[in-house]
Amino acid sequence: MVEFGEQLRRAREAKGMTQQSLAEQLYVTRQSVSRWECGDRYPDLLTTKKISRILEVSLDDLLSGKEMTKVVERNPVVENKIVNNIVIVLYAFVVLSYLITVFDIVMRLILVPDNAINSSTIYLLVIQVVGLSISIAAFLYGLVHAVRGTLSPKRMGAVLVAYFAACIIADTNHMMPLKAWQQFAVMGVRVVLPNMIAGIAAFYYFIRVDNRKIWICLISFTSVWGIFQAVITLYPTMLGAEEFLALNISSRLVLSIAIDVLVLYQTYTLYKKRRHAIEISE
Template structure:
């Protein structure tokens, strides 16, 4: 029973799977539009940007490409109905990894070591999320600590998104554009999906272990 859980799709409920497929498809489409927009606008801005700006652009593009590749992989597996825990883990690890890469732009941007330390601290939750996802989904380590760390990393991601955008609106007096709003909702939806996937897998593994233990007990009786 336990082995069956690791082979089957994590999300087997059709309605939930359709929502996940739609979200994956929207993520891929949104990131493709974003990267095309960046490529088109770069020649127009090339005279006004310096080396550090180019570094930031490259980092952002790299992070987006990683997400496009792995969410496309996840979309393909979800459509086939073969998005097992390990395959789902690959997508989640890649996402947290991409967040580490894009988050490193803050380290490049900062000039003082104090601010560099702050920049490093901000990507630590994503690093933890990537490691925990690898252990929990891919390595099938069923210790509670891993699922909890994934949840903490995802919740932190949501909180940080809300705080950053609140500060931008309140202190920078900038209103969210349609593109920014879509990206905001999309990122929060991704973290929400990670929470749901982690919860679902935890529940399935727990049920499988209980059933296996019950069957073993019956054999001894």
């Protein structure tokens, strides 16, 4: 079976077009067309439809059903340039914010006298740093690939699974000081369990390419639940805090909501792309 890149090259040459002339009609660079023909990248499905119209060939001639799936799974989840720029800014802000938090914790451990801080507090702070470090690594990985335009579903899934794992570590850390088992259980159900569910769902949906709607529903539910939890826990605290602390809490609130909204957007964008690929291949 002839690959997409070879089919594209043959159709373009049969039409008497150069890579540059095709690129101009598609409003992309000549290098993009070259990468498609070499098999390094695939155009998104909308661009593929435009190519079929310009070269006057059917989609079936350009892409097999298997390659339809490759288009979705190898291309970035977010292909809209404006939205991708928002993703880049959000990821960069998350990395910077968490780095500042880690720096603050480390400086507190260094500057506070030994007799002013007990071992249990140090343990909790170290666990918090571990959770934040995982988040920093995950979002930095996502940031690099978002800038390169290579944040595919599997890479996006890796970012989300690592992020939810970091949330579990952070939330478990907050539960450690609780004495009553009832409080511990309630916190586990309210906070830890949703992140565990979200991590498992993200793994199967983004990485294992399991398109069952149960995973979409679970990711959606846990994201909405995360927004709700952020509002009910941070907003009242923000209202009663001093100006500097209120600013810090408000930024955490906005950041938390933005991440959950982005997860919802990426999940449904990928769902539409996979569904569209199936419809075209049929």
